[in-house]
Every structure is written in C-alpha cells, then in structure tokens.
Amino acid sequence: MRLQRLLNIDLPLIQAPMAGVQLHGLAAAVSNAGALGSLPCAMLNAAGLRQELQALTSKTSKPYNLNFFCHTPPAVDVAREAAWREALKPYYSELGIDPAHIASGPGRQPFSTEMAELLDEFRPAVVSFHFGLPSAELLARVKACGAKVLSSATTIEEALWLEAHGADAIIAQGLEAGGHRGMFLTDELSSQLGTFALLPQIVQAVRLPVIAAGGIADSQGVRAAMALGADGVQIGTAYLCCPQASTSAIHRAALHSPAAQHTALTNLFSGRPARGIVNRVMRELGPISLLAPAFPLATAAIAPLRNQAEGQGSGDFSPLWAGQNVSGCKAIGAAELTAELALGFIQ
Amino acid sequence: MRLQRLLNIDLPLIQAPMAGVQLHGLAAAVSNAGALGSLPCAMLNAAGLRQELQALTSKTSKPYNLNFFCHTPPAVDVAREAAWREALKPYYSELGIDPAHIASGPGRQPFSTEMAELLDEFRPAVVSFHFGLPSAELLARVKACGAKVLSSATTIEEALWLEAHGADAIIAQGLEAGGHRGMFLTDELSSQLGTFALLPQIVQAVRLPVIAAGGIADSQGVRAAMALGADGVQIGTAYLCCPQASTSAIHRAALHSPAAQHTALTNLFSGRPARGIVNRVMRELGPISLLAPAFPLATAAIAPLRNQAEGQGSGDFSPLWAGQNVSGCKAIGAAELTAELALGFIQ
Numbered sequence: 001m002r003l004q005r006l007l008n009i010d011l012p013l014i015q016a017p018m019a020g021v022q023l024h025g026l027a028a029a030v031s032n033a034g035a036l037g038s039l040p041c042a043m044l045n046a047a048g049l050r051q052e053l054q055a056l057t058s059k060t061s062k063p064y065n066l067n068f069f070c071h072t073p074p075a076v077d078v079a080r081e082a083a084w085r086e087a088l089k090p091y092y093s094e095l096g097i098d099p100a101h102i103a104s105g106p107g108r109q110p111f112s113t114e115m116a117e118l119l120d121e122f123r124p125a126v127v128s129f130h131f132g133l134p135s136a137e138l139l140a141r142v143k144a145c146g147a148k149v150l151s152s153a154t155t156i157e158e159a160l161w162l163e164a165h166g167a168d169a170i171i172a173q174g175l176e177a178g179g180h181r182g183m184f185l186t187d188e189l190s191s192q193l194g195t196f197a198l199l200p201q202i203v204q205a206v207r208l209p210v211i212a213a214g215g216i217a218d219s220q221g222v223r224a225a226m227a228l229g230a231d232g233v234q235i236g237t238a239y240l241c242c243p244q245a246s247t248s249a250i251h252r253a254a255l256h257s258p259a260a261q262h263t264a265l266t267n268l269f270s271g272r273p274a275r276g277i278v279n280r281v282m283r284e285l286g287p288i289s290l291l292a293p294a295f296p297l298a299t300a301a302i303a304p305l306r307n308q309a310e311g312q313g314s315g316d317f318s319p320l321w322a323g324q325n326v327s328g329c330k331a332i333g334a335a336e337l338t339a340e341l342a343l344g345f346i347q
Numbered sequence: 348m349r350l351q352r353l354l355n356i357d358l359p360l361i362q363a364p365m366a367g368v369q370l371h372g373l374a375a376a377v378s379n380a381g382a383l384g385s386l387p388c389a390m391l392n393a394a395g396l397r398q399e400l401q402a403l404t405s406k407t408s409k410p411y412n413l414n415f416f417c418h419t420p421p422a423v424d425v426a427r428e429a430a431w432r433e434a435l436k437p438y439y440s441e442l443g444i445d446p447a448h449i450a451s452g453p454g455r456q457p458f459s460t461e462m463a464e465l466l467d468e469f470r471p472a473v474v475s476f477h478f479g480l481p482s483a484e485l486l487a488r489v490k491a492c493g494a495k496v497l498s499s500a501t502t503i504e505e506a507l508w509l510e511a512h513g514a515d516a517i518i519a520q521g522l523e524a525g526g527h528r529g530m531f532l533t534d535e536l537s538s539q540l541g542t543f544a545l546l547p548q549i550v551q552a553v554r555l556p557v558i559a560a561g562g563i564a565d566s567q568g569v570r571a572a573m574a575l576g577a578d579g580v581q582i583g584t585a586y587l588c589c590p591q592a593s594t595s596a597i598h599r600a601a602l603h604s605p606a607a608q609h610t611a612l613t614n615l616f617s618g619r620p621a622r623g624i625v626n627r628v629m630r631e632l633g634p635i636s637l638l639a640p641a642f643p644l645a646t647a648a649i650a651p652l653r654n655q656a657e658g659q660g661s662g663d664f665s666p667l668w669a670g671q672n673v674s675g676c677k678a679i680g681a682a683e684l685t686a687e688l689a690l691g692f693i694q
Contacts, residue, residue: 156608175522176541190611190625190634194523194541196562196571197671204674215543224543224574228567261503264537278537287537324544327551 003209003231006148006169007126008063010034011342012232013222014150014171014211015239015334017067017128018179018321019043019108021251024052026244028059029334035342036126038065042108046118053122063125065150068111070134071272074294076104084291085301091281091317095308102304108270108296110134116141126150131272132158132184133165150211152182155191159202159210171234172202174214178237178323180274181265189265189273189288196228203229217328222344235341238328240321242337250315252331254279260326269302269319271295280316281305350556350578353495353516354473355410357381358689359579360569361497361518361558362586362681364414364475365526365668366390366455368598371399373591375406376681382689383473385412389455393465400469410472412497415458417481418619421641423451431638432648438628438664442655449651455617455643457481463488473497478619479505479531480512497558499529502538506549506557518581519549521561525584525670527621528612536612536620536635543575550576564675569691582688585675587668589684597662599678601626607673616649616666618642627663628652 003012015030017038027037039056041049056064085099092099111134119127119142127142128150134142142149143166152171153159159170173182174195181192193201195214203210212225213234225233240247240255247255254260254277265273266287272295273288281302292298305317330337350359362377366387374384386403388396403411432446439446458481466474466489474489475497481489489496490513499518500506506517520529521542528539540548542561550557559572560581572580587594587602594602601607601624612620613634619642620635628649639645652664677684 174541174543176544191609193671194521194562195543196521196541196568197523197564200564200567201672201674215541217544217547220547220575221543224571227571227574262538324540325548327548 003169003211006209007036009036011338011345013338013341014038014065014232014234016179016213016234016236017065018236018240018245020319021240021247021321022245024056024059025246026239026242026334027064028056029242029244030239030338031060031062031064033335033338034062035338036063036065038067038128040067041115042067042069042130045109046114049115049118053118057122065126065128066119066124067128067130068115068134069108069131070111070129071131071295073110074297076297077293080291080293081297081301084293084298087285087289087291088301088305091305095305097304097308102301104297104300107299107303111138113138119145119147123147128171130180130182133162133167139166152213153202154181154183154198155186155193156201156205158183158185159206161185163206163208167208169209169211169231170202170206171211171213172199172230174198174212176215176324177213178263178275179321180270180272183273195225199225199228199230215323215325217325219341219344221325222341226345237323237326238330238337238341239334241329241331242334243331244334248310248318250310250313250318251320254315254320255322255326255329260322263322263324267292267298269299271298274319274321275323277320277322279318279320350516350558353556354383356383358685358692360685360688361385361412361579361581363526363560363581363583364412365583365587365592367666368587368594368668369592371403371406372593373586373589373681374411375403376589376591377586377685378407378409378411380682380685382685383410383412385414385475387414388462389414389416389477392456393461396462396465400465404469412473412475413466413471414475414477415462415481416455416478417458417476418478418642420457421644423644424640427638427640428644428648431640431645434632434636434638435648435652438652442652444651444655449648451644451647454646454650458485460485466492466494470494475518477527477529480509480514486513499560500549501528501530501545502533502540503548503552505530505532506553508532510553510555514555516556516558516578517549517553518558518560519546519577521545521559523562523671524560525610525622526668527617527619530620542572546572546575546577562670562672564672566688566691568672568675569688573692584670584673585677585684585688586681588676588678589681590678591681595657595665597657597660597665598667601662601667602669602673602676607669610669610671614639614645616646618645621666621668622670624667624669626665626667
C-alpha cells in the first residue's frame with residue numbers, strides 16, 4: 001500500500017505518459033478511475049501545457065502525473081545533420097518533398113524554469129521524469145510545489161542513482177516497454193534488461209517503492225509484476241487504442257495488425273532508442289543508425305516524411321511506438337480498461 | 348498439473364540443460380528432488396553420452412531430460428575462417444599460441460541416428476531440442492522410444508511452428524535467458540522478446556503446455572511465471588553455482604562479481620547468439636561479430652585462447668554463460684535449491 005499512500009491514489013497503477021498519442025483526455029479518464037493518469041509534457045510549450053492543465057483540472061479533481069524529459073539539449077552537429085538528410089534524400093524525392101524547406105530544431109524540450117512555474121500554479125500530485133532527473137535546483141522547485149517525483153531506471157545502477165538523487169519512487173522500465181528507453185547513465189543497448197530480470201533486482205537494491213513497466217498487458221501481467229515484488233505498475237501500450245487516446249488511425253491499425261508482433265528499438269525518429277513497430281524506414285535504414293543526429297534533433301528531418309506519408313495513409317515513416325506485447329490494446333474506454341487491469345491486484 | 352502429468356514429475360520445474368558446465372551429477376540431483384534434471388548432450392559423442400547415461404541412471408530412477416541441438420551443420424567457409432583467425436591473431440601472439448596448430452571442426456554435433464540408438468536403449472522420459480526440431484524421421488524415432496519432446500520458442504511464430512511439428516510442450520525462452528538463444532526461424536535479434544512479453548503471448552497462441560524460461564531466479568520469479576499462465580518453469584543460471592555443476596572456478600567467480608550485472612548476446616564463442624557475462628574479448632571485438640564463422644564452427648579458433656587464458660586464471664576468452672539475473676546463484680546443493688524454487692508453486 002505504500003505507493004498508494006505516497007501518491008494518494010486508490011489503485012497502484014500509472015498510465016504511462018505517451019507524448020504524441022495522448023493529452024489530457026486519457027489522463028483525466030484514468031485518474032477518475034482511481035489510478036494515476038499522466039500528461040506527457042515533452043512536446044508542449046508553456047502555453048500548450050497551461051491549456052492542457054486547465055482542461056485536465058476541469059475534468060478531474062484526482063491526483064495526476066505530469067511527465068517531462070530532462071535531457072541536456074545537444075549542440076547541433078552540422079556535418080551529421082547533413083549526412084542524415086543525405087540518407088533521407090531518396091525518400092524526399094519519392095514523396096515530393098523539397099529538402100530546402102525542412103525546418104530544423106529540437107521538437108522536444110527538457111524541463112525548464114518556465115515549466116516549473118506552471119507547477120507552482122497547478123500543484124500536480126506527481127511529476128515524473130524520463131532520462132534521469134533535472135538539475136538539483138529545478139528538482140528542489142518541483143518538490144517545493146508538493147509533487148512526488150518519479151523517474152525511470154533501466155539498470156540497477158540507474159535505480160541506485162535515482163534513489164541517491166532524490167526520486168520518491170522508481171519506475172523499473174524493462175526492455176519490453178514501448179517508446180523511449182529512459183536510460184541515462186549509459187547508451188549501451190546490451191545493458192538493458194527484460195522486466196523479469198530488472199524488476200526483482202531493483203526491488204532488492206533500493207528502499208524506495210518500485211513501479212514495474214514493460215510488457216504488462218493485462219491483469220495477469222499486473223499479478224506477475226506484483227509477485228516479483230513491485231509496489232505498482234505503469235502501463236502504456238494497452239491504453240493506445242482507448243477512444244480517449246489521440247493515437248492516429250494509422251497507428252491503431254498497425255497495433256491491430258500482425259506487424260505489431262515485431263517491434264524494435266530505433267533511434268531514427270528522435271535520436272534516442274525507442275521501441276516501435278518495425279516499418280519501412282526502420283527496415284531500410286536499419287532501426288539504429290549512426291547517422292541520426294543526437295536526441296531530439298533527429299526528428300526534424302524525418303517529420304516531413306512522416307507527415308507526407310501519413311497524408312497518403314501510410315505509416316512507413318511514422319514512429320509507431322508499442323511495447324513487445326500489444327495483446328492488451330482494446331478499443332474500450334480508459335476507465336473500463338483500468339478496471340480490467342486492476343483485477344490483477346486482487347489475489 | 349498437466350505438465351507434471353505429461354512428464355511424470357512432482358514439480359513442474361526443469362533444470363535447464365547447460366552444455367559445458369554440468370553433466371549427470373546436477374541432472375540426477377534435480378530429478379531426485381522431484382523436478383526434471385537435464386543432461387546436455389550437444390558436446391558429447393556417443394561413447395561419452397553412454398557413459399553419462401550409465402552414471403545418471405545409476406544415481407536416479409526418476410524421469411530425466413536429454414537435451415540435443417538440432418542445427419544443420421554448415422559448410423566450412425574458408426575465407427571467413429581465415430578472416431576470423433586473422434581477427435584473433437593479436438590474441439594468439441599475446442598468449443603465445445601458434446595459430447598453425449589450432450584444430451578446426453565443429454565441436455558440437457546435432458542430434459543423429461547414432462544418438463537415437465542410445466535413446467532406444469535408455470528410454471529417457473523427456474528429450475528436449477534447441478534450435479527447432481530434428482527431421483521428421485528422427486523425431487518419430489524419439490517419440491517411438493516413449494520420450495516426450497520439448498523445444499524452445501523465442502517468438503510466437505516459433506511456438507506455433509513447434510506445435511505444428513510435433514512438440515509435446517513448448518519452452519518460452521525469454522531474452523533474459525543465459526546461454527544460446529533457441530531461435531530457429533529467424534536470426535534477427537530484434538525479434539527476441541523479454542519473458543514478460545513472450546510467455547503470455549505464447550500461452551495465448553498454443554494449446555500445448557508452456558514452460559517459462561529466462562530471468563527466473565527465485566521462488567518469486569516462479570510465482571510470477573505461473574501468474575503469466577505458464578504450466579511450469581525452466582531455470583538454468585540459478586543452478587550454476589551448485590556443487591553438482593561443473594562450472595569452472597573462473598565462471599563461478601564471475602557470477603559472484605559485479606561484472607555479472609552486464610551480460611550480452613554474443614556469437615564469438617560458437618557462431619550463434621548466446622548470453623554471457625561481458626568479458627574482454629566481447630568488449631574488444633564487440634559481442635556480435637560478422638567475422639565469426641557459422642555455428643558451431645566459431646568455437647575451434649577461440650578455444651585455445653580460452654584454454655590458455657583459463658590456465659592463467661583469466662576468463663577473458665571464456666564463454667561465461669549467464670542470464671540477466673544472477674541473484675539466485677547460490678553455492679548450495681541442487682536439491683536444496685530446487686526446494687527453495689518450488690516454494691513459488693505454493694500460493
């Protein structure tokens with residue numbers, strides 16, 4: 001019960017924040033169902049975040065989680081950017097895109113003072129970070145607003161680091177998880193562990209509550225995670241087909257197709273490894289490319305291909321984020337799904 | 348209970364066959380403890396196997412499992428073999444090995460008619476295969492001797508294939524598992540799933556009993572696997588430090604060192620991806636090398652380095668097979684360990 005007490009929630013279940021496929025609608029529905037809804041903030045500017053927070057707080061009075069990325073923005077590497085665009089050139093030609101008119105820029109912003117000001121105003125119950133934690137100064141501001149702080153660990157070392165640096169609970173993100181790997185002390189992919197191995201070892205290593213993530217698709221998965229010593233679970237993929245998510249029709253169709261059996265970690269869409277359904281661009285360039293600019297700069301050059309292809313009904317250039325088990329993706333309301341998943345907490 | 352009935356065992360727990368680190372001693376101890384002990388046969392010739400079977404059957408009258416590899420032996424690729432030896436040349440110099448005197452040859456043999464004759468004689472209760480199944484003719488001989496047939500699936504597709512081709516139960520081998528990946532329908536590493544995602548999807552896909560493998564280190568892991576729908580579990584790594592295993596002192600020391608936190612899939616030691624503790628040769632050549640000859644031919648050229656280095660007390664060139672969770676490795680008897688693991692079957 002310590003996670004429920006810490007986060008002031010009825011069910012120790014967190015809906016994973018999923019930037020690009022959901023906003024306040026999903027978060028509010030999950031929070032109202034007694035679990036913890038999450039609003040992904042990495043792709044919102046301050047004005048957008050304020051708008052989402054106003055909508056969210058008008059729909060729920062329950063605790064919710066705001067998720068931020070806390071990467072260090074990289075310097076632009078002109079040569080690498082050029083090489084990346086060169087690699088994408090055949091696709092620009094094929095889709096009739098003029099490479100001269102492609103914007104550049106980061107796309108995703110790390111947590112900042114400006115965002116912290118919004119926390120003072122809205123006082124969320126929970127703030128979660130991906131890629132470690134922000135600076136001690138910013139973290140102190142988050143805590144001062146009363147929020148409990150979560151972050152993801154992908155190795156035992158990262159879990160110990162998060163405990164030592166002020167997290168209030170740790171998300172053990174197994175290799176099965178969809179979307180961005182939260183890894184921040186290493187970029188070595190072989191360091192990444194499956195949930196079955198990662199979760200109990202983090203539970204053994206830290207005193208903080210541990211939240212299991214990665215591959216949990218249904219109530220049986222919830223029960224298994226609890227058997228491995230988790231204090232709660234974080235589930236993303238299963239929520240992707242809820243009507244409250246903004247997942248595109250192309251993405252939903254991919255999740256329900258045989259293609260979803262094969263996901264891979266790819267850095268093509270952002271510059272950092274993230275798990276998605278293998279599609280044409282991942283197959284043709286290889287899911288991990290040394291040419292892709294550092295996170296989050298890789299996004300700019302591939303985004304026009306995505307937009308153009310999606311306009312033609314194709315997900316060939318889209319990040320089709322998904323975990324390794326999509327069998328829990330159902331087109332049912334988020335509250336109903338939450339109730340189904342919560343059966344896993346009952347012995 | 349259907350796995351217990353199928354295999355005629357008290358505990359639905361299989362000690363994973365681990366070629367190179369155990370023989371009949373471990374298998375007998377586990378079978379006598381009410382679980383299913385396994386004898387790895389891939390590195391034994393017929394005379395060696397007969398000797399082991401005589402020893403095993405003198406120590407237990409309980410059911411046991413014989414494990415065979417069933418790869419198709421590759422043709423020798425002279426150019427690749429030369430490139431591989433060239434890559435290893437600096438190490439030959441360093442360790443004072445004359446490359447002119449290195450034997451070549453396969454090292455591991457696939458299941459054969461000669462082996463099948465021994466089955467007729469000893470009539471094992473269970474025969475398990477790695478890398479698919481043998482030819483229909485050989486498989487029929489195995490079944491005719493009364494053995495139940497198991498094989499490993501690393502994807503849902505492989506599980507369906509095994510069910511269609513005559514397996515009696517399926518081992519769902521999650522990515523966390525130590526030793527060789529059982530993959531046989533693909534060599535694409537991104538197809539490999541963590542236990543948390545693989546196991547329930549195979550359970551959903553097939554009618555046969557499913558045995559969970561990969562990352563199960565203790566009774567909590569057993570309980571979690573059962574919660575995910577497994578009919579039983581297969582556990583290897585936890586048995587590596589039992590006195591009945593023949594695991595080398597170097598390997599045991601590595602398992603108890605911080606180095607064991609970092610395993611990776613490597614093809615350097617055999618030509619096929621297998622999970623082991625990252626050591627010097629894996630770090631320096633990269634764990635996956637395109638130069639390594641096809642399985643099992645890569646072994647011959649690296650074996651003298653291993654032998655020489657081990658003679659000097661170093662595991663720099665040894666296959667230090669281990670799964671992603673070594674926390675269950677204890678220097679206790681195999682019967683005691685089996686009893687501890689079996690607590691996971693009790694609600």
